Amino acid sequence: MGKSHRNFILRIRRSPLFWFVTVCFFCTTMIFLMNVYVFSNPANATVKRDVQPFAGGLFKGAASLKMKFKHPVIADLNINKKEAKPAKTNRRLVLQKRMARLVSKLRVWHPNITKVMELQYQIDKYLNGTEFISSQENTPLGSLYNDTFFNKSIVVDDAKRRLLPERSPFASNKRYKTCAVVGNGGILRNSSCGPEIDEYDFVLRSNMQPLEGFEADAGSKVNFTTVSQSLMTTYRLLENEKFVLNFTNLNITKFITALEKYGSSYLLWIPNSKVSNLAFEILQLVQETTKSKVMLFNSKHSQLIQQYLNLTQRSISTGMTLTSIAISLCDEIHLYGFWPFTFNYKGTNLPMHYTENLLWSTYKKYHDFPSEFVQLIKLHYKGVLRLHVEECYDDDGNNDGYVGNNDKKASNSNTMTVQQG
Numbered sequence: 001m002g003k004s005h006r007n008f009i010l011r012i013r014r015s016p017l018f019w020f021v022t023v024c025f026f027c028t029t030m031i032f033l034m035n036v037y038v039f040s041n042p043a044n045a046t047v048k049r050d051v052q053p054f055a056g057g058l059f060k061g062a063a064s065l066k067m068k069f070k071h072p073v074i075a076d077l078n079i080n081k082k083e084a085k086p087a088k089t090n091r092r093l094v095l096q097k098r099m100a101r102l103v104s105k106l107r108v109w110h111p112n113i114t115k116v117m118e119l120q121y122q123i124d125k126y127l128n129g130t131e132f133i134s135s136q137e138n139t140p141l142g143s144l145y146n147d148t149f150f151n152k153s154i155v156v157d158d159a160k161r162r163l164l165p166e167r168s169p170f171a172s173n174k175r176y177k178t179c180a181v182v183g184n185g186g187i188l189r190n191s192s193c194g195p196e197i198d199e200y201d202f203v204l205r206s207n208m209q210p211l212e213g214f215e216a217d218a219g220s221k222v223n224f225t226t227v228s229q230s231l232m233t234t235y236r237l238l239e240n241e242k243f244v245l246n247f248t249n250l251n252i253t254k255f256i257t258a259l260e261k262y263g264s265s266y267l268l269w270i271p272n273s274k275v276s277n278l279a280f281e282i283l284q285l286v287q288e289t290t291k292s293k294v295m296l297f298n299s300k301h302s303q304l305i306q307q308y309l310n311l312t313q314r315s316i317s318t319g320m321t322l323t324s325i326a327i328s329l330c331d332e333i334h335l336y337g338f339w340p341f342t343f344n345y346k347g348t349n350l351p352m353h354y355t356e357n358l359l360w361s362t363y364k365k366y367h368d369f370p371s372e373f374v375q376l377i378k379l380h381y382k383g384v385l386r387l388h389v390e391e392c393y394d395d396d397g398n399n400d401g402y403v404g405n406n407d408k409k410a411s412n413s414n415t416m417t418v419q420q421g
């Protein structure tokens with residue numbers, strides 16, 4: 001009896017059907033268990049993890065966590081969306097408290113010019129003589145002018161090369177005593193920082209933001225601004241065309257009019273579009289029609305700076321590019337409008353940009369703002385630059401026009417796709 005039983009088992013083991021059934025059973029069980037695991041996990045598990053780096057010793061882990069977990073800015077948004085649940089509101093309050101702690105830490109700042117010089121030397125060495133603009137000096141005839149992110153190269157012929165300056169206007173160790181870099185962050189809204197910004201010797205601005213109507217918060221002085229090709233959608237003729245591929249869909253009048261507000265300041269063109277590279281057409285247009293000192297950004301420089309800052313995952317933002325340029329041009333650097341969160345430490349919801357009511361939910365994750373912000377905080381503590389993340393008070397300690405309630409006006413109506421920087 002025992003023997004025949006053993007034989008039966010042996011026979012069954014040899015049968016393919018046995019193995020088929022066993023494997024099927026195993027797989028089904030695994031799928032079932034995985035389902036149980038996934039659905040029993042609270043939906044906000046990732047959010048919780050995301051919020052952690054912000055808590056942990058000032059964004060400490062943010063840079064390393066970005067690969068695995070959802071974008072912390074987006075995590076904030078999830079919190080915003082589900083505010084009805086008390087747990088989420090608590091999380092927002094916790095985050096707000098951490099922000100308050102950060103803001104109060106950032107109030108302390110000891111400039112260290114030695115450190116600025118040291119960093120500048122390090123960056124220069126890392127860049128290996130790569131300048132941030134393309135000039136005749138660094139662009140031989142027949143070389144390729146590349147896009148900063150995509151493979152949209154242009155062969156530089158003689159006519160194109162002649163549009164470039166002979167050498168960089170910043171090559172001769174030109175340095176400015178005090179500089180302000182004005183980012184586009186919604187944190188500038190109602191800040192009353194305009195007069196303070198206008199006091200710096202050299203003011204760098206991002207992406208040709210409108211100046212009129214924002215003087216009180218962002219000032220009016222401008223000495224340097226970037227404009228990127230992805231932003232040309234703002235100057236489209238036909239709204240139904242998605243991109244500006246060439247001048248047939250560009251409202252040249254609108255573009256030139258906007259540029260004229262920038263007087264004779266430096267204009268840095270950043271080619272960052274996967275559909276076309278209008279660099280030299282724009283260079284010629286601007287040179288012929290405005291007083292702007294227009295220059296082309298050197299993509300090699302962009303790559304190296306991004307590498308230097310360990311920002312490998314997403315493309316470097318314009319704000320960070322401007323900061324690196326300021327480090328090489330200025331003794332004392334002040335940053336305004338840098339804050340990658342959807343609300344401030346007082347709990348006021350912020351739009352993505354101070355100039356428009358775009359919501360953060362329209363943000364298309366082109367940049368790694370949290371990692372960049374971590375870098376900026378480190379530089380603040382080292383005395384290399386000063387991050388201004390609060391409203392600017394006047395002499396009596398008041399500030400005019402700051403209202404700390406939620407900005408209900410921010411609407412989703414303007415959902416233009418902006419690759420913003």
Ligand SMILES: *[C@@H]1O[C@H](CO)[C@@H](O)[C@H](O)[C@H]1NC(C)=O
Pocket residue numbers: 110112113114115118
């Ligand atoms: C300024 O930076 C230099 C160079 O890194 C450093 O040696 C010095 O201690 C710093 N000064 C202060 C006051 O922190």
Ligand SMILES: *[C@@H]1O[C@H](CO)[C@@H](O)[C@H](O)[C@H]1NC(C)=O
Pocket residue numbers: 128129
């Ligand atoms: C730095 O530049 C020198 C000369 O221009 C070149 O020989 C060298 O390969 C460059 N190094 C790097 C790391 O790009």
Ligand SMILES: *[C@@H]1O[C@H](CO)[C@@H](O)[C@H](O)[C@H]1NC(C)=O
Pocket residue numbers: 149150151
């Ligand atoms: C750009 O071209 C290089 C080689 O020509 C290729 O290795 C790389 O993947 C391309 N990048 C993109 C974004 O297409």
Ligand SMILES: *[C@@H]1O[C@H](CO)[C@@H](O)[C@H](O)[C@H]1NC(C)=O
Pocket residue numbers: 176201202203220221222223
């Ligand atoms: C910066 O621009 C302002 C005008 O907005 C001008 O008065 C000032 O001289 C410029 N500063 C430098 C250093 O070029």
Ligand SMILES: *[C@@H]1O[C@H](CO)[C@@H](O)[C@H](O)[C@H]1NC(C)=O
Pocket residue numbers: 241243245246247248249
């Ligand atoms: C210019 O772009 C338009 C689309 O906006 C396209 O139809 C046209 O063929 C382009 N012209 C040239 C010369 O590339």
Ligand SMILES: *[C@@H]1O[C@H](CO)[C@@H](O)[C@H](O)[C@H]1NC(C)=O
Pocket residue numbers: 237251253254
């Ligand atoms: C171009 O822009 C200007 C200024 O915004 C506007 O007045 C004009 O109607 C636009 N032209 C066309 C053809 O859309």
Ligand SMILES: *[C@@H]1O[C@H](CO)[C@@H](O)[C@H](O)[C@H]1NC(C)=O
Pocket residue numbers: 144145146153299300
């Ligand atoms: C542009 O890209 C090509 C191919 O990817 C590369 O060989 C060349 O060195 C690049 N030029 C510059 C100036 O970066």
Ligand SMILES: *[C@@H]1O[C@H](CO)[C@@H](O)[C@H](O)[C@H]1NC(C)=O
Pocket residue numbers: 308309310
């Ligand atoms: C980038 O990473 C390297 C290696 O981990 C590190 O030595 C360096 O300090 C980092 N650079 C910055 C700017 O944080």
Ligand SMILES: *[C@@H]1O[C@H](CO)[C@@H](O)[C@H](O)[C@H]1NC(C)=O
Pocket residue numbers: 189190348349350351401402403404405406407408409
């Ligand atoms: C800015 O001030 C206006 C008017 O006082 C107010 O309605 C709005 O909520 C404020 N926005 C922010 C982001 O503080």
